[in-house]
Amino acid sequence: MIVYISGGARSGKSGFAQEMALKVSSAPVYVATAKVWDEDFAARVARHKRERGAEWTSIEAGADIHLQPIKNRVVVIDCVTLWLTNLFISYDEDIERTLAAFKAEIDGLMALEGTFIIISNEIGMGVHAATELGRKFTDLQGWANQYVASKAEEAIFMVSGLPLWLKKSN
Template identity: 35%
Template sequence: AEAEDGEMAQRIAKHRAERPTHWQTLETPQWVGAAVAAVDPTAYEVVLLDCLTMLASNVLLALPEAVDAQTAEDALTAEIEALLAVYERTASHWIIVSNEVGLGIVPAYALGRLYRDVLGRANQRLAAAADTVLFMVAGLPMKVK
């Protein structure tokens, strides 16, 4: 997340302070696959991406306002494929957090519907590549795969 106001800056600072001190953290709003590849992910036992939902939002909001659905889909797909390319080169255990935004009502505005659709397909792509998929409900894990 990026701090657009004081309240968000405080939230980010709180999250940073709550992280274990031994974690090596890489914060990047986009091009996460390239950023992770640049720090040699093979050196890590665990790679945690928190979260795909925010990454998808950042990708879509960086596009021109009148973008068509296919261009948006292609932009997020490129991010996902870059992540998967790094994932496939490592023996690291990856944990990717995402939200299931398709469970609610259909958004009333076009960007919201586009976001819901492309994030849903990104979640499907990552789930297909994953060994295990968990769906968290009220803090309890439900094994999907």
């Protein structure tokens, strides 16, 4: 089962996803898709790790998430934006190849038993990107988000810490 949670920066996505995971599992998995690029980001990562309790298993994977040891687990994948960035760089900023690789990973997750709570940013709701590369990535992110949302059993949009259900499982 895929649960998709999107929203803007600091909208409460990660906290909500973690609470959701802890309601259904006493030993959830947290998959961090980020690569640590600088000291500021390293501090953010350290803070996030401290905020999660010892009950969490952490996996750092920038790609091939469906190949990680997550079958039959409750998993929070945080986040699509950084996951896509990793793929976008590895595919030389080729939107079509990146999107195909991302869709294949989502399809791989769907083939696994488990609950996968996938977090993403809605970057296309803000200011129009100033660069061609920024516009390409915004388009890529939008198409990737649409794909995950279409496959998800539940889709939730976070605004100011409040969840709005776009799609709810029965």
